[in-house]
Amino acid sequence: xxxWLMLMSFVLAGVQPAVKKAIPAPAVPADAPxxxxxxxxxxxxxxxxxxxxxxGLDMSYNPKATAATHSVFNNIFVNPSAYRVxxxxxxxxxxxxxxxxxxxxxxxxxxxxxxxxxxxxVTGTEIHVKDSAHMKGGWAFYNFKDTGSAKLIERPAAxxxxxxxxxxxxxxxxxxxxxxxxxxxxxxVLSAAYLKEIEAKTAPAEGGK
Amino acid sequence: xxxWLMLMSFVLAGVQPAVKKAIPAPAVPADAPxxxxxxxxxxxxxxxxxxxxxxGLDMSYNPKATAATHSVFNNIFVNPSAYRVxxxxxxxxxxxxxxxxxxxxxxxxxxxxxxxxxxxxVTGTEIHVKDSAHMKGGWAFYNFKDTGSAKLIERPAAxxxxxxxxxxxxxxxxxxxxxxxxxxxxxxVLSAAYLKEIEAKTAPAEGGK
Numbered sequence: 001x002x003x004w005l006m007l008m009s010f011v012l013a014g015v016q017p018a019v020k021k022a023i024p025a026p027a028v029p030a031d032a033p034x035x036x037x038x039x040x041x042x043x044x045x046x047x048x049x050x051x052x053x054x055x056g057l058d059m060s061y062n063p064k065a066t067a068a069t070h071s072v073f074n075n076i077f078v079n080p081s082a083y084r085v086x087x088x089x090x091x092x093x094x095x096x097x098x099x100x101x102x103x104x105x106x107x108x109x110x111x112x113x114x115x116x117x118x119x120x121x122v123t124g125t126e127i128h129v130k131d132s133a134h135m136k137g138g139w140a141f142y143n144f145k146d147t148g149s150a151k152l153i154e155r156p157a158a159x160x161x162x163x164x165x166x167x168x169x170x171x172x173x174x175x176x177x178x179x180x181x182x183x184x185x186x187x188x189v190l191s192a193a194y195l196k197e198i199e200a201k202t203a204p205a206e207g208g209k
Numbered sequence: 210x211x212x213w214l215m216l217m218s219f220v221l222a223g224v225q226p227a228v229k230k231a232i233p234a235p236a237v238p239a240d241a242p243x244x245x246x247x248x249x250x251x252x253x254x255x256x257x258x259x260x261x262x263x264x265g266l267d268m269s270y271n272p273k274a275t276a277a278t279h280s281v282f283n284n285i286f287v288n289p290s291a292y293r294v295x296x297x298x299x300x301x302x303x304x305x306x307x308x309x310x311x312x313x314x315x316x317x318x319x320x321x322x323x324x325x326x327x328x329x330x331v332t333g334t335e336i337h338v339k340d341s342a343h344m345k346g347g348w349a350f351y352n353f354k355d356t357g358s359a360k361l362i363e364r365p366a367a368x369x370x371x372x373x374x375x376x377x378x379x380x381x382x383x384x385x386x387x388x389x390x391x392x393x394x395x396x397x398v399l400s401a402a403y404l405k406e407i408e409a410k411t412a413p414a415e416g417g418k
Contacts, residue, residue, distance in 0.1 A: 049260055
């Protein structure tokens with residue numbers, strides 16, 4: 001009987017690990033950033049299935065910029081595992097990837113006779129990633145020329161300083177992501193610099209005294 | 210030993226069904242349409258986590274319509290289970306829900322000085338659903354006044370005839386969904402009416418003979 005109990009324990013022990021193996025708890029999310037052997041970021045082929053944050057049209061942060069000759073939409077997506085953490089906590093976890101897709105705008109397409117719709121041609125893709133293992137300080141930018149891999153944009157570069165100085169939450173432009181702005185307000189994570197900038201922009205002019 | 214084998218079989222038989230029970234194959238997708246007892250469609254609270262298809266700005270199908278006084282973006286989302294079937298087959302399964310979200314556009318927000326960004330106020334949500342159990346013929350429209358439930362838009366209504374006459378695939382405006390248009394072309398599922406309309410729109414004028 002003792003031998004039988006030992007054998008049954010062995011059988012059970014042999015079966016249970018197999019069950020655990022079938023549904024493991026992932027240490028690294030399936031949608032985490034991925035790199036080539038020489039440190040380039042691999043293009044995330046499924047980014048269009050990530051969580052959509054917003055679209056903008058012909059945006060520019062430069063008051064002196066000339067008007068666009070051809071209108072362009074930008075669509076913003078975030079990897080789902082990072083989105084879920086942000087919604088819960090108001091902070092971006094390691095491995096967050098925010099994808100900016102530029103896509104041509106067209107008028108008078110099919111039965112649409114006014115306004116603009118999105119064309120089939122993608123004119124650019126850039127990723128803002130939080131990955132301390134690959135970038136001191138955490139956040140880094142990659143500009144993809146195609147759907148292969150992209151080199152890190154080294155500092156100094158305007159994207160880093162602009163995001164650090166003007167972004168609402170942790171160097172990310174949450175002020176343009178309507179559903180996440182509600183989360184950021186609720187969690188109290190808006191940056192001091194952003195709050196000061198908004199206050200200055202919305203304050204009445206002091207002239208006329 | 211025979212008794213031991215029988216016991217071991219029992220142990221194994223007892224363990225295996227429990228494993229199957231833990232990960233059942235769902236008969237109805239978790240993102241399927243849901244209705245109240247009196248047949249109203251329940252608002253899908255998590256639609257912003259569905260798959261994004263496109264955004265448009267100030268679109269109109271009516272050549273006589275006057276210009277919008279305030280710009281509006283429309284964002285289109287589809288429930289993930291339906292998206293996966295469409296990508297694989299080029300056809301929409303029962304339970305497909307296509308959500309149209311209207312959202313205010315704003316210029317000069319935060320550091321953006323040109324173009325338009327999406328505001329926090331949602332100004333409307335409508336769903337186009339393929340659900341033969343609730344609508345003879347399959348596709349139906351629901352217009353949500355809030356995040357509660359919405360009554361079916363009964364036929365006749367302009368939305369039905371317009372989608373039936375002009376939509377590229379199965380009464381849905383795939384011609385405005387760039388990534389799905391590639392799928393539709395590859396699968397050869399573009400409607401004859403749509404192909405004829407596009408041909409007429411792009412053909413050179415026959416005047417001057």
